[in-house]
Amino acid sequence: MAGKPIDISGRRYNRLTVIKIHSRHPERGVRWLCRCDCGNETTAWGWEIKKGKKKSCGCYGKEVRKSQKYNLKHGMRKTRFYEIWAAMKRRCTAVNNPLYKKYYIDKGIMFSPEWSKFENFKNDMYEDYLNHVKEYGEEDTTLDRIDGDKGYFKANCRWATRQEQSQNRKFTKEA
Numbered sequence: 492m493a494g495k496p497i498d499i500s501g502r503r504y505n506r507l508t509v510i511k512i513h514s515r516h517p518e519r520g521v522r523w524l525c526r527c528d529c530g531n532e533t534t535a536w537g538w539e540i541k542k543g544k545k546k547s548c549g550c551y552g553k554e555v556r557k558s559q560k561y562n563l564k565h566g567m568r569k570t571r572f573y574e575i576w577a578a579m580k581r582r583c584t585a586v587n588n589p590l591y592k593k594y595y596i597d598k599g600i601m602f603s604p605e606w607s608k609f610e611n612f613k614n615d616m617y618e619d620y621l622n623h624v625k626e627y628g629e630e631d632t633t634l635d636r637i638d639g640d641k642g643y644f645k646a647n648c649r650w651a652t653r654q655e656q657s658q659n660r661k662f663t664k665e666a
């Protein structure tokens with residue numbers, strides 16, 4: 492390793508924010524002290540951070556493994572039904588999306604706490620979903636709120652075709 496290392500302190504890579512040099516190694520270069528988004532501190536080689544080999548203190552990998560296990564369990568990760576559930580959650584939580592913020596978050600549109608768990612959403616909505624799909628097809632089965640001023644919970648949700656949905660909503664389609 493020749494020359495002066497590039498100072499990457501203060502930069503952010505994935506979940507890691509580089510704080511300062513931790514140590515130097517004659518062949519492997521600089522090891523940096525970093526703070527992870529979760530609050531932990533960790534050290535890593537510069538190349539590891541920059542190439543994304545190391546994205547976090549280890550918490551990210553743990554989360555991925557946990558969700559992989561979870562996906563194996565219910566086996567629906569790649570299904571449209573699962574994506575509808577995930578999109579619903581995004582609409583109510585993604586404050587960085589101006590559209591979601593305006594039409595959902597600022598209006599106080601939320602999903603019921605039970606539905607933060609996929610299993611509960613599935614228990615409440617999957618049977619009707621399958622029935623609707625049978626009749627109208629997957630593409631034309633969207634999650635609709637009966638009262639657009641209210642949030643996502645069982646009594647206020649139904650499956651609707653895109654046409655029904657747009658009649659019910661001045662805004663955009665919700666699936």
Ligand SMILES: [Zn+2]
Pocket residue numbers: 506527528529530531547548549550551
């Ligand atoms: Zn972490």
